[in-house]
Amino acid sequence: MLVEFSVANFLSIKERQTLRMDASGISEFPERVFEAGRQKLLRSAAIYGANASGKSNLLKAIGDMVSILRTSAQRQSTDEIVVQPFLLNTETAKQPSYFEVVFLIEQSQFRYGFEVDANAVKAEWLFEAKKLQERVLFIRDNDTIEVSKDFREGRGLEERTRTNALFLSVCDQFNGPLAKQIVSWFNHVLYTSGIDHDKYRKHLLRLIEAPTVKDELTAIVNNMNFGFLNFTPQKGEMDKDYLSGFSLENQQLFYDLLSGKQTVAIKTIHKQYNADNLYINDVELDLAQNESSGTNKFFDLLAPIYLAIERHGILVIDELDAKLHPLLTQAIIRLFNNPETNPKNAQLIFATHDTNLLTDGQFRRDQIWFTEKDQYGATCLYSLVEYKEEDGTKVRKDRSFETDYIQGRYGAIPYIGDFSKLFQHGPGSEN
Structure with a gap:
């Protein structure tokens, strides 16, 4: 901690x-x-x-x-x-x-x-x-x-x-x-970027090999309402480097356990309808190719989120909100802030x-x-708890933090000049 x-x-x-x-x-x-x-x-x-x-x-x-x-x-x-x-x-x-x-x-x-x-x-x-x-x-x-x-x-x-x-x-x-x-x-301590976030994708592909872990990850994804029914791993031939971190004895053990197959991609399952909008069957789409960048980012963050919460770790994410809808960002934060979903006291920065x-x-x-x-x-x-107002008092808990921040009350905002002066002559006018 x-x-x-x-x-x-x-x-x-x-x-x-x-x-x-x-x-x-x-x-x-x-x-x-x-x-x-x-x-x-x-x-x-x-x-x-x-x-x-x-x-x-x-x-x-x-x-x-x-x-x-x-x-x-x-x-x-x-x-x-x-x-x-x-x-x-x-x-x-x-x-x-x-x-x-x-x-x-x-x-x-x-x-x-x-x-x-x-x-x-x-x-x-x-x-x-x-x-x-x-x-x-x-x-x-x-x-x-x-x-x-x-x-x-x-x-x-x-x-x-x-x-x-x-x-x-x-x-x-x-x-x-x-x-x-x-x-x-x-x-x-897990550090990742909200922009270059795919480095944990391989960890996610390994995590969903375990049935109980996949069930927990599925429960998290289903609560986010991405518009698909479920997701499933796509299997492929096991790469020779996949088990290189294990002893030779355990490599063979895991190879036999996984039947020589490894998860190479994730498919999302959607409903398919006919011309009359009647449900016909389910179709599989490729996560990386067919889903939004925000959905892909969330899946990439699933592994470090799960590992941090399961192992009471510290998750550090730069640009958490990049590509994510604000409600998804809030949902990730609630996972850590809520003692019921974070019983082992993982920390998010x-x-x-x-x-x-x-x-x-x-x-x-x-x-x-x-x-x-x-x-x-x-x-x-x-x-913010250390910040002192002009009269020397601390910021009260009933202040509108967002409004105060945007107005520059706490500093830490960019100074933006008057762009209108760049175009004051108008199109086609002479300098």
């Missing part, structure tokens, strides 16, 4: 910016909050801002932190780390990017982070707090790694850690039990331009965030 995420010197983010998922003391919509030990955490967070304000960069930072950790073990000694600092300042352009996350595993709270540039890990740290007091597990400063007595699994691995590798990843490679737990937590969500009562003030750039091109992140 995510408590907070911080990033600095990354793309448009210069100074440290922190997205908090711990609930504030406000009283509205208590069902949008769940208890995790001593913490009260939010089920979702929405990020608004003008185009190029940095909201996508904030979410990308989460995805890149996870990616840097996941790929650390595969990196060769000469491989670069894919990261870009804030380039609009001569000092930060030469400094490493900073990532830190605070999260919960069972009864412990961890704080893990690192600073990296393209060539090396410059700093890395891991702290644990079982109660209020935080204790250090390890601290790294360039090539110097100090391991505490409370992190015995890291002892002796300091010299085995490459300059461009994360120490936590090395401990995981050597089967350190706590390191494996933490890396597993990161594997439950997304960027959007859909201001309708601000009037639908879907969010508490501490769930609404804004990004805005300062005069030097650096992104600032702030929550």
Whole structure:
């Protein structure tokens, strides 16, 4: 469970910016909050801002932190780390990017982070707090790694850690039990884009091989009323790489179980009528070729949505509302905000331009965030619950958030000039 995420010197983010998922003391919509030990955490967070304000960069930072950790073990000694600092300042352009996350595993709270540039890990740290007091597990400063007595699994691995590798990843490679737990937590963070969303399609094709999972996915789809009766997998010959992640023994087991066939596409089932509009039979249409881009996007999001809710993960979606009808966007958010459909307390973090969500009562003030750039091109992140009015008071819960936002009351909107001046001479007139 995510408590907070911080990033600095990354793309448009210069100074440290922190997205908090711990609930504030406000009283509205208590069902949008769940208890995790001593913490009260939010089920979702929405990020608004003008185009190029940095909201996508904030979410990308989460995805890149996870990616840097996941790929650390595969990196060769000469491989670069894919990261870009804030380039609009001569000092930060030469400094490493900073990532830190605070999260919960069972009864412990961890704080893990690192600073990296393209060539090396410059700093890395891991702290644990079982109660209020935080204790250090390890601290790294360039090539110097100090391991505490409370992190015995890291002892002796300091010299085995490459300059461009994360120490936590090395401990995981050597089967350190706590390191494996933490890396597993990161594997439950799913990042995707609402525009380039098809990377999870292959996961969906695998998920619907399981009958119980298919039934659950079908129930979700049927509630969305896409205009078809059902959907069904289309089978094809199993690709030799399909089972490559399993042992040879399990590859044969799964091959026999699936009869050498795998799902290669999804068909949607529609009613067919005659000239008198009488129902004749059902026809199958190809999802990718015959259904709308919005329907395809929803199916692509089904896998990460299901995996997040089933495994109490964190789903991060940039441009959630792109290609989707507002009611579909609201339906996805309700899946996470409703404790009945989200009993394992998965969390959703997304960027959007859909201001309708601000009037639908879907969010508490501490769930609404804004990004805005300062005069030097650096992104600032702030929550509605933190925002102060001109008289110094906080925004009241009975305000019309959508109207106030569109009118620029909270900032984070684009400045649009007067386009009429571009055409003031009229067609055919002389300058």
